[in-house]
Amino acid sequence: MDEKLEALKKYNLWNGNSYNLGLKRKSYTNKINSFIGNNLVKVLIGQRRSGKSYILRQVAANLVSSHGVDPANILYINKEYLEFDFIADYKDLESIYRLYRDTINPTGRVYLFMDEIQYIEGWERFVNSHSQDFAEECELFISGSNSKMLSSELATLLSGRYVEFHIFPYSFEEYIQLQGKSADRSSYIDFLKKGGLPELYNLPTEESQKQYVASVKDTILLRDIVQRKTIRDVKLLDDVFIYLVNNASNLLSITNIVNFFASKKRKTTYDTISNYIGFIEEAFLAYKTERYNIKGKDVVAGNCKYYLNDLAFKNYLYPGFAYGLGYLLENAVYLELLRSGYTVYTGTIKDKEVDFVATKGDRVIYLQCTYMLEDEKTIEREYGALEAITDSYEKYVVSLDEIKLPSRNGIRHIQGWDLFSFLLP
Template identity: 40%
Template sequence: MIKRESYLQQIRPFINQNVIKVLTGIRRCGKSVMLDLIKDELIDRGVDNRQIISINLESGEWLLKNRVDQLYDHVKEQVLPAKKMYLFLDEIQEINGWEKAINAFLIDFDLDIYITGSNAKLLSGELATYLGGRYVEFNIYPFSFKEVYEINRLDGGAAELPQLFHNYLRMGGMPFIYDANIDENSQKKYLSDIYDSVVLKDIVERNKVRNIDLLQRILLFLMVNIGNPFSAPAMIKFLKNEKRSLSQETVYNYLNYCEAACFAHLVEREDIVGKQVLKFQEKIYLTDHGFREVLYGNNERDIQQVLENIVYMELLRRGYAVKVGKVSTTEVDFVADRGSERIYYQVAYILAEAATVEREFSPLEAISDNYPKFVLTMDDFDRSRNGIQHLNIIKFLLAD
């Protein structure tokens, strides 16, 4: 188990602070492991194990007792008198009325509370309603390539770097794939099972979706078209050709369900010159591109799209807010903002021809500000020009 230090660095300042620590992310991305890492940190600080209350609300123990009063009573029984206690609740959305229990815990006991959930909008929405500003949210994602590289290094460097990245390109970063050292067929079976769980539990059941076949077709459309400008009319036309009809409102409802389940990201466009957010032709990216390989295939063939997806998710991991940039009639793949910092990125497979070089560099050259600008490709040679830096994607992913 690796420590996932980048997440711990974000969480540490809030340990023992009177705010709820909320860890959200797609199922099986490592949220439960993060709770274990926080517990280890507390014990290293001298906290007695008896001060830690840990409940996994998906375990069999809680299948038949999912009432909020039972949760409250269970925690109350374990609170030690005159002691600071630490409460860890995994997959909190499994308890109806959980937000009322959290509010009661804050009022009645001296608790430092950490919760996880697989529905980001549900958690943030309910907490905002009941707790005001008394929570802080941390987005947990599947393994970055750097984390996969670190696991491989701890295993004695069993895989060469190109082989390691090739597998990551195809199978994504869900932690169990790398922790369990399973073969490719088992990896695909595991990813398929996670996908089914996300669709059925976090999208269908949560949102009472009746037409599951239509939802599956929409999800396949999204996976095929990652990195391409999204258009609801284009999706409607695609489904009409398959003799399925739906409204534009339904399309966006389903997209919202996918975002809430931490499965996909709808990325807005920004007019860089006009400083306006454009509410059309957004792009879709997946939280983990391994699902695409399992459900659709062709990650290697569509490497340009998948590389964009990998870079987009890496920027989220590094704490950037990301948009797609528009400069006149051209596009910048990513505009990444973090505080006062801004960086522009173009992503391509290789700069094999002069036309490709021009396509990737010219939109960045048209931006008149002095923020850093990068072109990321799989090339090993450096074609930086006019202040625009050209980097190898693997080196970018492994950088601090």
């Protein structure tokens, strides 16, 4: 029991301890802080190593510094730490919670932070019980790296009693804040060529960064997928991920992927590929984007696109394939739309394709992405697709041109490093 208590003391703000808070990610913490003071469970989801732990600790530290909460009223548990291996299920979690209350004796509302909670069997029973406990008030903040596991349990037991925050790796705005750079073409291209995994910026060499990205990918595939799913061919799972990385932003179908592996003398089935891609999505490594008929205003079944959760996987692991800055830009624009809370589709209008149809509430935005508007053919291709749309919603072309072009038929030109400001309400 003493070892368990020592583990708690080591990782909590008691006895004058402090946290390494990293880069202050106010775009997330401000949203989370606005929900403090009620019984809603605050749920942080996102890919492993995207910064969820730092954000949880920033929220906890802010409770002390800005809200006057006694550090004794904050309990932080990270299931990834070896010291917490003894917490296997909800009963173990309840036992350590009781130890905390009996030993530390907090007065009033307790703020409980549980990181990577999906590794605790039956965790949802603990969360459901304590989020509703009026005798011992407890406000819960939890994080996890598996979308399906969290959403199914939460929807079943906590319907209407939780609020979800999707955490992504660093945005361009966070990148320039961290690096002390200006928002311009040069810094944006540097960002596109690196990616946003936070730990990358603590590593001194490109080789160490490459090894880190590889370890993140392997950990997600092996720990978050292989250990939790029925995976008969681990090598095929890895190869499917590689295929998605190298074909991000291209229209794909499961049948085409099966045929690709068949051409390489790899036997597989439609169901296997579909399941493996689904598992990759659940771990937040990639996102599926459906096609949307702009004129008919409905989703089109069949081919779809996939985008990566971070460009580092392409930049560090598979740079030898043809994948220019234009494709990196398109993926980066997609992620910025998701960060800003938009639902995103690939648009189709007549025989033309629109890179993104983004919706948020009543707002609808159409966007085309291209590396450079360097010749008349490119300009006609990018603007022509948007000009085919007859409604009056916002239309933009995003590129990396040094010079901002004038509007054309109501279609505005955005330089990639300025995109964020256009997505604000």
